[in-house]
Amino acid sequence: EAEHSGASGAMAAIVASEVVAEELFFGWGELLNGISPYAWAFIGTGLAIGLSVLGAAWGIFITGSSLVGAAIKAPRIRSKNLISVIFCEAVAIYGVIVAIILQTHLEQVIKTTEVTPMMKYAGYAIFWSGMTAGLGNLSCGVCVGVCGSGCALADAQDGNLFVKILVIEIFASALGIFAIIVAIIMSTKANFE
């Protein structure tokens, strides 16, 4: 019986140490699991608008500096080439649209503290939806900016080139639309109830 109690005592000690070890063991899995889905969701919404505006601003400065310099020698390009700037700005508007759509999922504060699988899904969906839109619009804005810069310089040299290079810019700005379409589809099922 002493053995038995000794053995069960040892078992209890092992189980106890495993429980303690579980509480002490803290890796990436625990860390990511521990972040509230609300945090994921709000970060995603912020990224959607933040990265899109970054991309739009980047594009506007790339095309704007070339446009201003080229318009000194060739003032006729001033008004037409504002279209490039407008294309860049559209990228920021896409970001605003996605951010507003994402935040409509976040309008209710849920009273329970327990994290359900549905809430986790919603948190991740909104985060990555925001990332998709943000990164897609960032690249799109930069791309439209570089094309717009080339367009301004080419137009200053030879007026016939403007419309042809504008077609390239139209294709470039389609990239932003692809990004927000996917982002909106990703976030449709996200539901914090």
Place this chain on the structure above:
Amino acid sequence: MASMIYYNVDGGFLEAIARGFRSGILTAADYANLQQCDTVDDMKLQLQGTDYGNFLQSEPSPISTNTIAMKCTEKLVEEFNHMKVQAVEPLATFMEYVTYGYMIDNLMLIITGALHDRDTNELMAKCHPLGLFDGLSAASIPNTAKDLYEMVLVETPIGPYFVNVLNLWRSPQVGERQPGVEDLDELNIEIIRNSLYKAYLQDFYQFCMSECGDETAEIMGGILSLEADRRAINITINAFDTELSRDDKVKLYPTIGHLHPEGTARLALATDLDGVRAALDPYADYRNVLAEQGLGEEKSVENAFYELEVALNKDAFEQQFHFGLFWAYVKLREQEIRNIVWIAECIQQDQRHQIAQYINIF
């Protein structure tokens, strides 16, 4: 390639201005009109319709070709300085490098003129405005290379290049005089000129390859290689009748360029034009530079190189987001000034059969 996303922060405005200036370079149609002129004063009228505008307005007629050359150069310098003062690093350093070549030319002009006892003020008036620096007029005073360095050059940007010249002479053979004490005579002046230029080209090449981004490295690499090869070939051809030893010649060849090292080794061994042609044969670009001329046309080595240079400089404008086009713009405008002066001289001296030998740019 990555430079396209951040080049425009500092360089976008200036690049656009430079392209605006480039669009004003005279085209074939403008040259055709200029060729039709009867006198140099007619050329002034024709030039009014181009980007030059009324720059000759206040000159009394009859206008000499020297005046035209000077005023055209003045306009170029004005445009270049307009861009240079607005430049930020590393473009500012790049544009400084562009002026060093002219500084070296001005310095050699003053020294050579002083050797032949010309008046310093007269020489200063002939200096290229892009290459003026403090102390240039004092370059006529010293008699030895060492004094020249200590008095004039040590604080200028081309000072470091002169160190190579002194090093060049630091290894005298048995029985030779000590370097640096001899007077600046004809041969030594040529040696100084070529070693300064060699050091400048190598320094500029190093700068372009390391600090200006990939596109600039690619474009300026090609342009500076051509420059280095041209110097090597000119040194070889000009050294045929002088007492320049083979080792000294090899020391003057730049270590950049397509001809280095095999081509320059063969050039060093060449003793006449045929030897040079044989040395250049493996290089497709340079094979035709010394080709025997057919009937009628007479194309000098210089013109052949100018054509190659113009082709490379035109290509520099085909890419965006690099610094090469600032150099290319200056060189193309210089070629344009040479063309205008050539046409003016032909008209003035009534040698119309040679008038079409300028190099067309656009």
